[in-house]
Amino acid sequence: MKTIPVNVNVLNRNSEVAARVNERLTAAGIKMINLLGTPGSGKTTLLEAVLGCLEVDRNSVAVIEGDLYTAQDAERMEALGVRTIQLNTQGACHLEADMIERALDELDLEGVRTVVVDNVGNLVCTSEFELGEHLRVGVSSVTEGNDKPFKYPLMFQTANMVLLNKMDLLEFTNFDTDRFVADVHSINESAQIVFCSAWKRTGLESVVSLFK
């Protein structure tokens, strides 16, 4: 049997486009944040908290929403008056850099200093694809359990900041925060780990600072 290394070719081509996206944004003085996490980890609620209630200038931020089919998350962003574009993957499990490139063509970037990509909810595939981001923020939550960093390592390995979300539910679980910190740092020594509750809007100071 002949084996064709399809994945490698796809990833190489994607990296080239990602580099182009990154150059374009950097030249325009715009920072791009790639927000990753499993479905229900709280990515969009985090953005609502940061953009809706905190002292971020909403005109300086644009959001690219990645979803399979719906525009639910984009509608949540638009309700806050934030410039938003919806990317629907029609069932595909991740975003690729060429989708971001097309989204940037459509977005009005006048006055924008930060572009956030709210990636498809997926702890496996999304992390494999660079989108041209300057920063990766990975969202995990205490209700997902302690075993995630080793079971799904790529997001934790490649994130600049790892948010441990839903800290308001910590006392009702058997989640061990010390173990989580040790596990994440064992695979990514330099990751900044932040405990927060997007819903209760606590612990978000260092996330907010990324948007300024």
Next chain:
Amino acid sequence: MKTIPVNVNVLNRNSEVAARVNERLTAAGIKMINLLGTPGSGKTTLLEAVLGCLEVDRNSVAVIEGDLYTAQDAERMEALGVRTIQLNTQGACHLEADMIERALDELDLEGVRTVVVDNVGNLVCTSEFELGEHLRVGVSSVTEGNDKPFKYPLMFQTANMVLLNKMDLLEFTNFDTDRFVADVHSINESAQIVFCSAWKRTGLESVVSLFK
């Protein structure tokens, strides 16, 4: 416990292999359950609850654990004395039917009446691949939020039974169970919806009955 390193073959004709797996199991009087859900939804904890504490004959069950790299979940099953085989996808996001076929070749099926596949944690890709199962059980949890059935419809559309897990945390969230039931039934009229807490071992009667 045996570990089979799996290389995903993209040219695999998955449905044909799935049909072959299904025929083989049916002929042997064995039922296969495909357990699906996002990382942290509680699939393995559910199996621990069903196999560890309830009145299921553990010798009549075999478990196929799907994971990217680790054998953590298989070890949890083996600790209960259940026949288990680990499939590692080496980073790939789902299982395919040929992996199940190879696992069945390795498993001692003497006396087994139920094979459970504890699929890779992924709410997108896993549902696209039939494995030859007789039943699909989809696990969602109240901490994931209400929007999952429409945002990630395929699992909910194709599941025979949908478990709403982590009901012990319901009171600390804004999750609306009536809306969940209505949303799931709007895309899958015949799905049986079960409220449970795998961790607290409540509401599991109808799941247990699948294993008998």
